[in-house]
Amino acid sequence: MRVLVIGGDGYCGWATALYLSNHGYDVAILDSLVRRHWDAQLCVETLTPIAPIQQRLQRWRDLTGKSIDLFVGDITDYAFLSKALHQFEPDTIVHFGEQRSAPFSMIDRDHAVLTQVNNVVGTLNLLYAMKEDFPDCHLVKLGTMGEYGTPNIDIEEGYITIEHNGRKDTLPYPKQPGSFYHLSKVHDSHNIQFACKIWGLRATDLNQGVVYGVLTEETGMDEMLINRLDYDGVFGTALNRFCIQAAVGHPLTVYGKGGQTRGFLDIRDTVRCMELAIANPAEPGQFRVFNQFTELFNIGELATKVQQAGMAMGLKIEIDHLENPRVELEEHYFNAKNTKLLDLGLQPHYLSDSLLDSLLNFAVKYQNRIDKNQILPKVSWRR
Numbered sequence: 001m002r003v004l005v006i007g008g009d010g011y012c013g014w015a016t017a018l019y020l021s022n023h024g025y026d027v028a029i030l031d032s033l034v035r036r037h038w039d040a041q042l043c044v045e046t047l048t049p050i051a052p053i054q055q056r057l058q059r060w061r062d063l064t065g066k067s068i069d070l071f072v073g074d075i076t077d078y079a080f081l082s083k084a085l086h087q088f089e090p091d092t093i094v095h096f097g098e099q100r101s102a103p104f105s106m107i108d109r110d111h112a113v114l115t116q117v118n119n120v121v122g123t124l125n126l127l128y129a130m131k132e133d134f135p136d137c138h139l140v141k142l143g144t145m146g147e148y149g150t151p152n153i154d155i156e157e158g159y160i161t162i163e164h165n166g167r168k169d170t171l172p173y174p175k176q177p178g179s180f181y182h183l184s185k186v187h188d189s190h191n192i193q194f195a196c197k198i199w200g201l202r203a204t205d206l207n208q209g210v211v212y213g214v215l216t217e218e219t220g221m222d223e224m225l226i227n228r229l230d231y232d233g234v235f236g237t238a239l240n241r242f243c244i245q246a247a248v249g250h251p252l253t254v255y256g257k258g259g260q261t262r263g264f265l266d267i268r269d270t271v272r273c274m275e276l277a278i279a280n281p282a283e284p285g286q287f288r289v290f291n292q293f294t295e296l297f298n299i300g301e302l303a304t305k306v307q308q309a310g311m312a313m314g315l316k317i318e319i320d321h322l323e324n325p326r327v328e329l330e331e332h333y334f335n336a337k338n339t340k341l342l343d344l345g346l347q348p349h350y351l352s353d354s355l356l357d358s359l360l361n362f363a364v365k366y367q368n369r370i371d372k373n374q375i376l377p378k379v380s381w382r383r
C-alpha cells in the first residue's frame with residue numbers, strides 16, 4: 001500500500017513515516033518545511049538536533065535499504081499538491097501538515113489568519129485533489145481532542161445521539177474549541193464531512209490528544225534519525241515540557257489551578273494508531289471519527305508524576321502555578337470515550353515510571369541545548 005505522509009518532517013509525521021516504511025508500506029513524505037522556518041522566526045530550537053530532511057532520509061535508506069520519496073512544497077499550493085499526488089499515486093493520504101500550536105495561533109491577528117489559512121485551505125485543496133483524481137483514496141486526517149472543549153457531559157467519538165422534542169437523531173458532537181488553532185481543526189472536520197457526503201470520499205478524522213515521548217523503534221535506530229522534541233512556550237506541550245524543565249532545574253509550569261484534564265498518548269501509540277486507521281479504511285462516503293488517546297490526566301497530576309520521577313533520579317524539582325495565559329476551565333468534568341482504536345487492536349503503552357525516566361534522561365542528555373528564556377509562556381489569550 002502506498003501512503004503519502006503530509007507533514008512527514010514533523011514530530012508525529014516523521015515517527016509515522018519511518019514506522020510505516022519499516023512495516024512494509026511504500027511511503028512518501030510531503031512537507032513544506034515551514035515548521036523549521038517558524039522555529040527560526042521564534043528563535044527556538046527543538047531539544048534534539050534534527051538533521052535536514054534529505055540527510056534523515058538518506059540515513060534511513062543506508063540503514064534499512066528502504067527508500068522514502070520526498071516532495072518539498074506547500075499543500076496550500078494546489079498545482080504543487082496535484083502534481084505530487086499524480087507522481088506518487090497514494091492509496092492513503094495521512095495528513096499531519098498543519099500549524100499545530102494553540103499559543104502560536106493566539107499571538108496576534110497575523111498568526112490567527114496564517115493558522116486558519118494554512119490549515120483550512122491546505123485540507124480543502126486536498127479534498128478537491130482527491131475528488132478530481134483520487135476519489136477512492138482514504139484520507140487519514142489529524143484532528144484534535146481539543147475540538148470538543150470541556151463539556152459537562154461524556155465526550156463520544158465524533159457523534160452523539162440526541163432526543164429532542166420527541167424526535168431522535170445522531171449528530172456531530174458539539175464543538176467548543178479553545179484557540180484559533182483548535183478552531184481550524186473544527187473547520188477542517190466540517191469541510192471533510194461535507195466532502196464525504198457530497199462526493200463520496202472516505203475519511204478518518206483522528207481526534208488526537210496531547211502526544212508525549214520521543215523515541216520510537218525507528219527514530220531510536222540512529223542519531224541522524226532523531227525526532228524533534230519541543231519545549232518552548234509556543235510549541236512545547238505539557239508533559240514533554242515538564243520533563244525538560246525538570247532536567248534543567250526550572251520549576252514546572254502549571255497554568256492556573258492545574259485541574260485541566262486532557263487525553264494523552266505515547267508517540268509509540270500515535271504511529272500504531274495511524275497504521276490501524278490505514279489498514280482498516282473508512283467506507284466510500286463515510287466520515288469516521290476516532291478519539292486517539294490512551295489515558296486522561298490532569299496537568300497538576302502530571303507535574304507531580306514528573307516531580308516524583310525526577311526526585312528518584314536525584315533532581316530537585318519545584319512546581320509553580322503560573323497565572324494562566326489561556327482562557328480555559330481549570331477544574332471541570334472530563335470523560336471521553338476512546339474505544340474505537342482499542343477495538344481495532346491498539347495495545348497502549350500507558351505512562352509509566354520507566355517512560356518518565358527515559359524522557360528525563362533524554363532531556364538531561366541534551367540539556368546544553370536548552371534556552372531557559374524560551375520556557376515561560378509569552379502568549380496571552382486575553383491580550
Ligand code: NAD
Pocket residue numbers: 006007008009010011012013030031032033034035036073074075076095096097098099100118122142143144145208209210211212228237
Ligand atoms: P509539527 O509541527 O511537528 O509537524 C507538522 C509538519 O507539517 C511540519 O513539518 C510542517 O513543516 C508541516 N506543514 C505545516 N503546514 C504545511 C503545509 N501547508 N504544507 C506542507 N507541510 C506543512 O506538528 P506535530 O506535533 O507533528 O503534529 C502533527 C499533526 O498532529 C497536526 O495536525 C497536529 O494538529 C496534530 N496533533 C498533534 C499533537 C501533539 O501533541 N503534537 C496532538 C494532537 C494532534
Ligand code: USQ
Pocket residue numbers: 100101102103143144145146147208209210211235236237238239241253254255256258260262263299326328
Ligand atoms: N499547560 C500547562 N503548562 C504548560 C503547558 C500547558 O499548564 O507548560 C496546560 C494548558 O493550559 C492546557 C493543557 O496543559 O490546559 C494542554 O496544553 P498543551 O500545550 O500541552 O496542549 P494544547 O495546547 O492543547 O495542544 C497540543 C498540541 C495540539 C493538539 C493538542 C491536543 O500542540 O496540536 O491538538 O495538544 S488536545 O490538547 O487534546 O487538544
